Amino acid sequence: MTDFTMKTDADGVATITWDTVGKSMNVMNQQGFYDLDALIDEALADDKIKGVILTSGKEGSFAGGMDLNIIAKMKESAGDNPAKGLMDGLMATHQMLRKIERGGMDDKNKGGKPIACAMQGTGLGIGFEIPLACHRIFVADNPKAKIGLPEIMVGIFPGMGGTTRLVRMMGAMAASPFLLEGKLSDPKKAKAAGLVDEVVPADELLAKAKEWVLSEPKIVKPWDEKGYKMPGGAPYHPAGFMTFVGASAMVHGKTQGVYPAAKALLSAVYEGAMVPFDTALKIEARWFTNVLMNPSSGAMIRSLFINKEALEKGAVRPEGVDDQSVKKVGIIGAGMMGAGIALVSALAGIEVVLIDSKQEAADKGKAYTTAYMDKGIARKKATEEKKEKVLGLINATTDYDALKGCDLIVEAVFEDVGVKAEVTKKVQAVVGEDCIFATNTSTLPITELAKASNNEEQFIGIHFFSPVDKMLLVEIIKGAKTGDRATAKALDFVRQIRKTPIVVNDARFFYANRCIIPYINEGIRMVTEGVEPALIENAAKLLGMPLGPLQLVDETSVDLGVKIAKATKAAMGDAYDDAVDEILFWMEAEGRLGRKANAGFYAYDEKGKRQLLWDGLEAKYPVSDDQPELSEVQNRLLFAQVLEAVRAIEEDVLMDIREGDVGAILGWGFAPWSGGPLSWLDMVGTPWAAETTNALAKKHGERFEAPDLLEAMAKEGESFYERFDPAKAA
């Protein structure tokens, strides 16, 4: 069986159809490249064939991308020289795509056969780089389709000619959102941007492509003609110069220089723009090889692509439990979280009952969806009909009887054991026996809360992050008695609302908050020690953390920090470390509650725009003359987080290391370039990690002592992805 087949019609038009066996969307694999290459050779050599249409056998899409095993195979293909294997493999791909692009023309651009690409819809990555090599791109008018080059999002860049071709087609400036941000477009927007040539009704797609193939079109690409000039100017052109200087600064500003792919992409564009096309492809291949050889890319691909998708597809779903898709969800508490959960549920087409103790509060919760949809309409992303449909799914009420028929409850009332227990009882008096009860608590132990329930097996934690509609992660927490059906229900619900789940066991702060709180505390603690606040914040930014610890406190609020500190102290007793209490309690007393008060660790202007760090801090916590090295500050901030991830494995809170990494990046933005805390430990090596953190412990306290697990692994030089290989665990 092969993924590509060719048929030639009576008019001499050959149609090459791509239909990956066993997949709902086409994916390029190694055999696919060989097959496509052979069919192109055949079509170009056959005198009866006048031109070619390349299309897909899948409804609604052209191709979703590349099977990343190709990269692994390329690396292995040159023995112990993986870089050579990659470079050779990439150049072979370039030759194949170049063959399509030249269509059999001679050196003088004479002869040759037109090759059109007819895309039924979505074309991503290599699924768009192949069309870019064809002579004309037709796309079916399918508004749901997504077209573009999202590689940068997973730590690589378009390295199968996409970078070089796009820059030569539209210029570096116009190409930059598509290359540097991985921007995707629907067919109409893709046409407006100049990414594709024609958008046609789906049922005319092949006919239009054929008409064009038979029209004896001109097929020479602009860059293969004499006198070609790059749109917007090459680097030494005055306009081009401005673009490249600006782009370098912008990329560095956005990435802090920690993402190898963004830098390499820019180098490939810059260097490629100064040489002929074929040399530019070679440069692109070199930089792509460089990126693929960087451990950061491998770790990002593993976490943000392979493992994220595996978790979304149910990698940790209990076996043997039938489909638990939610039909009617009851949400109790229409505050900030409840309103968001109602919105994402209704957007997924689930019927919602949104309850609060006062009708006014319930209505306010529903109004959040109204405002969201109105914004969507203003941005032309939603319609009035869609808004009516979504709002029609939400019943905002105070009447618990409306919960009848719900198969899932998500409780999001105040963070108070008593209030939650009362609500649990009230709900269970109304709903059916099968209904699963979930709590969205951020700090209270699930096993304790479950005690208020009449069925602890059906009680579970579903922890959303704020703002619910933006945050991609949902943390599912199993209490001591939570059963498989409850876990499956939570996972199926998360799939319906299109978020990424992780499933963890119950322990203080679960997983995400357990790691993020020590990060925040370490930052605050350094302020009290006299470390320059700007050094702390910049050290975090230079690690690729989206927010410095002090900014993060301001965003989540100082009073929340105080609440958590008090509750943790009450729960932990003597074991509690109160190093940050003084400063937090003082800030609260000063009314510097963070962004919401327009005053916190940072100063804010009247409009709420964040300014510099607050200069009043220094009066109470003077900056010491002796500042630590940047690397020491960074290590403190990193180890504060990663040691908790290790302890979460030790304590069986994390059951699958993939969840530890994916959860960290999606949940609190842990330096995405690293692939997550456990990938980071593997990258620096467990021996170095144990030695470094133990040195920190000597200087800063026992919280940095390497956990036993890390110590043991360091002795063996073992890595987390070896020891806890998810493939073996499965």
Ligand code: NAD
């Ligand atoms: P909130 O104060 O904005 O909303 C709570 C809502 O519950 C209010 O509208 C209140 O009127 C309602 N309520 C209180 N008692 C009720 C009762 N007996 N019956 C019906 N409704 C009642 O709080 P929030 O920020 O939305 O947090 C809700 C829950 O989610 C808490 O457990 C919190 O810890 C958790 N959580 C919050 C965040 C966050 O960032 N805010 C993140 C994750 C989880």
